[in-house]
Amino acid sequence: GESVGLHLPTLSVQEGDNSIINCAYSNSASDYFIWYKQESGKGPQFIIDIRSNMDKRQGQRVTVLLNKTVKHLSLQIAATQPGDSAVYFCAENSGGTSYGKLTFGQGTILTVHP
Amino acid sequence: GAGVSQSPSNKVTEKGKDVELRCDPISGHTALYWYRQRLGQGLEFLIYFQGNSAPDKSGLPSDRFSAERTGESVSTLTIQRTQQEDSAVYLCASSRGQLDTIYFGEGSWLTVV
Numbered sequence: 001g002e003s004v005g006l007h008l009p010t011l012s013v014q015e016g017d018n019s020i021i022n023c024a025y026s027n028s029a030s031d032y033f034i035w036y037k038q039e040s041g042k043g044p045q046f047i048i049d050i051r052s053n054m055d056k057r058q059g060q061r062v063t064v065l066l067n068k069t070v071k072h073l074s075l076q077i078a079a080t081q082p083g084d085s086a087v088y089f090c091a092e093n094s095g096g097t098s099y100g101k102l103t104f105g106q107g108t109i110l111t112v113h114p
Numbered sequence: 115g116a117g118v119s120q121s122p123s124n125k126v127t128e129k130g131k132d133v134e135l136r137c138d139p140i141s142g143h144t145a146l147y148w149y150r151q152r153l154g155q156g157l158e159f160l161i162y163f164q165g166n167s168a169p170d171k172s173g174l175p176s177d178r179f180s181a182e183r184t185g186e187s188v189s190t191l192t193i194q195r196t197q198q199e200d201s202a203v204y205l206c207a208s209s210r211g212q213l214d215t216i217y218f219g220e221g222s223w224l225t226v227v
Contacts, residue, residue: 008154034215034216036218042220042221043118043205043218043219043220043221044157044205044218045218046215046216046217046218049215089156089157091157100145100147100162100207100209100212100216101147101159101162101170101173102157102159102216103159104156104157104158105156106155106156107155107156
């Protein structure tokens with residue numbers, strides 16, 4: 001079941017380090033995955049997405065890796081900055097015809113120390 | 115504006131009252147979604163509109179919840195006879211089409227007292 005906020009996974013890193021945030025998804029039929037960043041008091045901000053016909057996709061300072069065999073998704077952030085501190089959510093498409101009908105993970109709190 | 119716009123940004127209401135939340139999607143986006151986010155948790159899908167098709171209401175938690183959309187424009191989410199467990203952030207999102215990137219608004223923070 002869902003965890004309350006106090007029990008969210010957390011990751012603390014030093015500025016300049018690389019960060020890796022992991023996510024296990026549940027539906028083997030999911031074919032679209034997204035990572036969102038959410039800062040306190042704001043809506044989720046799109047970071048990067050990947051479709052199931054790919055294993056890896058790179059953006060600016062971010063890389064998403066998809067392992068369909070073990071239903072695992074990861075987000076790698078290079079040279080992490082204090083502005084990257086936020087809650088990061090993975091989401092999987094669960095709606096078949098629409099990529100917007102998403103199932104979200106519980107989130108991971110990333111804290112970057114200067 | 116350039117992004118998804120929601121109003122009100124904050125709403126405090128008494129238990130039993132009805133509330134209406136509004137969403138203006140990004141111009142040209144045909145798909146519109148409502149999600150709910152309880153404190154410290156991930157987002158829960160509520161409802162999805164795509165063009166003139168019948169909406170996908172499979173995520174609405176009870177018959178107290180309803181939503182409408184005028185064409186490919188504004189949407190309103192209505193919660194009748196609000197309960198304390200309805201307290202959450204209600205997030206609207208839109209996408210150009212049903213297979214395109216989804217962008218979220220800042221949310222409407224609802225507190226039921």
